[in-house]
Amino acid sequence: MTATAGIDSELDYRRRLRDALSGITPAAVAEWERVGHLPRRVLADLAAADVFRGRWAPGAQVGIPMVVAMAEESAEICSGLALAAMGHSEIFIGGLHWLGTTEWHRTLLDDALAGRAIGCFGSTEPQGGSDLAGIRTTATRTPEGWHLRGRKRYVSNLGAATHVVAVARVEGSQARDLALFVVPLDHAGVRVHGFFEATGVRACDVGEVSFDEVLLPPEALLGTEGMGLAYASRLLQFERLSICAQLLTAVRQSIGLTAAHARRRLVGGVPLLDKQVVRHRLATATARLGVADAALRDVVARGTAKLPFAHQVAALKLVVGELASEVTDGCLQLFGARGYTGNFPLERWWRDVRLARIGGGADEVLTEAVASRLRLPDARFDAALDRYEAADIAR
Secondary structure (H helix, E strand, O other): OOOOOOHHHHHHHHHHHHHHHOOOOHHHHHHHHHHOOOOHHHHHHHHHOOHHHHHHOOOOOOOHHHHHHHHHHHHHHOHHHHHHHHHHHHHHHHHHHHHOOOHHHHHHHHHHHHOOOOEEEEOOEOOEOOOHHHOOOEEEEEOOEEEEEEEEEEEEOOOOOOEEEEEEEEOOOOOOOEEEEEEEOOOOOEEEEEEOOOOOOOOOOEEEEEEEEEEEOHHHEEOOOOOHHHHHHHHHHHHHHHHHHHHHHHHHHHHHHHHHHHHHOEEOOEEHHHOHHHHHHHHHHHHHHHHHHHHHHHHHHHHHOOOOOHHHHHHHHHHHHHHHHHHHHHHHHHHHHHHHOOOOOHHHHHHHHHHHHOOOOOHHHHHHHHHHHHHOOOHHHHHHHHHHHHOOOOO
16 A cells, blocks of 8 residues: 555555455345444454555545545445444544554554454443533543543444543543543443444444443543543544445435336336436436535545545535435335335435434534534625625615
């Protein structure tokens, strides 16, 4: 793998991904969905193929094309796999890559890249969702390191993970003074309570973990205490970009399979696709997919150029989440009764995309983030409004 993210290295990376994923059968995916867990070895196999090293070799932002490639290729196989790989790569490895400073961090980073350690992210708590400022998990500094107490809920891929990156409030600090801690799940005082039955993305489990008087060494802290909210916000930019690519993959698959069905399905002796309402619905969905895909590539280009892209990716996820929900629902409708059965993947895609409007930043949170930019003065339009108002007189 080269140290740059040009088109040649991206194509090579996709080939590497496809080779690594080629052995996963539909029967295996069905079994993951049935039991509600992704085997740890699946991520270890991706690591053995240098999938995670290849993503991080160019660096966080220059490697963004690899984020999209990983999301697209793995989502074609299984959305649960895509979600688990994203969390391990963009939060766990991303946090260690960016904030790790000690020899312990460097060793753990190498283990994560090699698949010997698998990470997940714990932020949500039983009493709240997206409000990180309301977190009750606390970390108290001790002479030996840190004392962690609290509970995390709805942690994706908890069952396959060896470590969790936990967001905690530093004891005695302001409510928004958070910190990130790397916690081994086999550490004394750490307890996995179980898992929740989910509507979609069933191959990636979602569980609950508690920290009961957990004593951690100093290096368990990632970065600087009090900066956890800023750190989490930056890491979530990459997660949201991956989610957008995963969603657009589901949209692309839904349109393609439904168009094939509409060409073959006869209604009154003519193909379903000859019905104008069907043809136009699929054409509109295809056009919206093309626009969203172009927007994704624009955000990728911006990020790869090391320009700020947090606002753009938040807006993109908001739009793409709604698009995916509407298109998969419409395609299931056109497929008819078959689309609603487990023998066809439409009902799974329909269920899976719904999570994106909650996880990785709920629609309401992202809408407020986009709206907050409207409060900023804009010299060009403020001046234009002054001119129009000055000329607004009766004649």
